Amino acid sequence: MAQQIKIKPRLAKGFRDFLPSEMLKRQYVIDTIEGVFQLFGYEPLQTPVLELRDTLFGKYGEDAEQLIYSAQHGRSKSDEVAMRYDLTVPLSRVVAQYENDISFPFRRYQISPVWRGERPQRGRYREFFQCDADIVGVSGMEADAEIISVMNTVYQRLNLPQPIIKINNRKLLTGMGVFSDVIDSQLPDLYRSIDKFDKIGAEGVEKELIERGIPGYAVKRMMDLVQIRDEGNLNLNLLERQIGHIEVANEGIDELRSMAMYLDALGVPQSAYEFDFTMVRGLSYYTGPIFETIIQEPNLGSITGGGRYDNLIGLFRRESLPTVGTSLGIERIIDIMTELDLFPSHVADTVVDILVTVFDDETQIASSRLASQLRKANIRAELYMSDGKFKLGKQFAYADKKGIPLVATLGPDEVANGRVSIKRLSDAKEVDVLQADVVDAVVGLMQIEF
RNA sequence: GUGGGUGUAGCUCAAUGGCAGAGCACCUGAUUGUGGUUCAGGACGUUGUGGGUUCAAAUCCCAUCAUCCACCCCA
Structure with a gap:
């Protein structure tokens, strides 16, 4: 067979992939922010990546407009579309479009990526997540103050310096x-x-x-x-x-x-x-x-932007509505937290609590059953898979590399006696228990872990 | 869009015109029922790409692409 020409794997400028250990950090930050938004009574909104070109243009000012990504489909002759530049203008559109279905004051949050065709730099990317919380329909300063309070609460929960x-x-x-x-x-x-x-x-x-x-x-x-x-x-x-x-x-x-x-x-x-x-x-x-x-310290530019924009919604309907909101940029927050090592220890490199090893073909079924038993108890268990190569050392090394805290072993001896062995990798503590007691044993070992 | 730096093994980087290297990571074994440490061995390259100068180029020159930094602007 002729040699296939390989495509060099790479991304467009300013775009990034997030591997699992990084995603877990991102999710921690996003979950924290979302929790605070809900704590203050904001409710989720989702809007499309693409907006009509006319929705976006004429809102941000000339400089910003040049950074908007257009997103035309090759054969499409109808709607001209572009990728959203922020979450504020889409919100304004939504409010004007669904005013009958919304109760005011409308508090919504949205956590989504936005796109800006800027030159990438430290703390600046072309695709990044914004976490917005806004109050529509209140002109009093109690709204503005609440938005500040939301921001402040997020910083406290993330322990930002x-x-x-x-x-x-x-x-x-x-x-x-x-x-x-x-x-x-x-x-x-x-x-x-x-x-x-x-x-x-x-x-x-x-x-x-x-x-x-x-x-x-x-x-x-x-x-x-x-x-x-x-x-x-x-x-x-x-x-x-x-x-x-x-x-x-x-x-x-x-x-x-x-x-x-x-x-x-x-x-x-x-x-x-x-x-x-x-x-x-x-x-x-x-x-x-x-x-x-x-x-x-470290200064990566502002991590939040926001303010009051009482006239924006007026571009989409007869009368405008007073609105105030904020936008948290998680990329910079994550960069800062990474640089200062601010992630709590429970933000791990893996979601797996325990690796269930497989000793050989004979014990494969027993291992599968054990994994299932653990999952029923809500323990996140990975069953080792290796296409017939069962070296235990390999399996332990795999768990160690991925940062999985516990390893379960059940070889012929354990299977014969209805037992299972659980080892905690951090301090090499290993216990041998009846299979019926395995959940308690795992929970016990996990608790000391933190 | 403007100005500057850097591109060498998977990663971090050496090699200043004369045989392309090290550390980490990876694979095998010491250790066929247990990871991290140690030891022994192994694999890894069109020096970003294209051209030029030279007996000879990773090294000098030109172009191009990528990437980082600063400006502009921004989360």
């Missing part, structure tokens, strides 16, 4: 622009530069603003405002003194004050968040409070 939730308000940014006499067309440039504050510092931002043609006095006013930093609400007071007379800014300040009050009631300590007037966020649909979370 010193997460800082940064909070700002689009209304404040607008007010600052007005106050500093920056014309509307220059506002995006202004925000973009301010957002880099952490990276390039005050001087850097100032320099960039001047280069973008914003007048010197406006830059100076802006820089003074943005750099206001004080404990808790105090920086709001300072800001109010300066730009409180501007209506939109005043609204923004009131909102943040109200939020702080609810956060306190929800048990989110002031140390968990800070009002940072240099935090911006690129997506254009935000209208009120905006949030972001960073981990200082």
Whole structure:
């Protein structure tokens, strides 16, 4: 037979496979987040990978739009489709489409992959999971505060080191622009530069603003405002003194004050968040409070993004609905947890509790029966399979390599006496018990294991 | 999209113009009823790909692809 040409196994740029031991970590993080979402009363929603092109375009701003994957079928002449870029716009579509079937306020969560055609980097991929929780239909700050509380609870349960939730308000940014006499067309440039504050510092931002043609006095006013930093609400007071007379800014300040009050009631300590007037966020649909979370060390970029977007749903129906939500990026969370080794010990490399070995052809049936007996007791048992090669050493090495904690052996001696031998690999403790008692023995050995 | 680094065994990397190597992983045995440790042996390569310079190229040059980093932007 002619030599087949082999296809080199590889993936498209920015896409990844997850092998079993990695999937178990991912599932741990996802399960934790999902548990918190449900704890706060959010309910699951699933939407398709593909959306109509028109659903996605015109929502994210020009820069972001260029990153949307189109997904056309070769012969399809009808609907133009694209891959979802986030979970927020699909939610808005769903709300507008099924308003009669939904009770408001609508709290939904969705944990799904999204796609962005960016250049991959550390902590950045073209396919990644977002975990979104949103409240549709509430304009009060109790909703925004709850979203922050959800985020905070997730960080606590995952034991993330010193997460800082940064909070700002689009209304404040607008007010600052007005106050500093920056014309509307220059506002995006202004925000973009301010957002880099952490990276390039005050001087850097100032320099960039001047280069973008914003007048010197406006830059100076802006820089003074943005750099206001004080404990808790105090920086709001300072800001109010300066730009409180501007209506939109005043609204923004009131909102943040109200939020702080609810956060306190929800048990989110002031140390968990800070009002940072240099935090911006690129997506254009935000209208009120905006949030972001960073981990200082290691810093892989923000692990959460979110905010209030009261006008987005209005693009899909006559009247909009006030909405606020957050999006947790598990890829970065997992990268951080991996780097700092934050996974609890029960997040193992395998789902298998015990490997049932097979001694030879004669005892194969007995081993199968034992595996079945264990499974009935809800013990995750793998029956060793090797196409007729029964070397026990091999089977133990296999269990060891996979990280399976227990190994059951039943050779001719055990079968003859109705017994089975269970060995715990971590400390080589081995017990010999009647087959009737095997479940108790396994449970006993597993409990000491942790 | 712009700028830079790196591509050598399954993995991590040596070899600076002169025989392509090591560690780990893998396979066999010491140990035909028990893994991790040890010992002995074994298998593993078109040096990313294509071209050029040279008596001679993993090494120098050009192109191309992949990958990583920074910018842009972002979870």
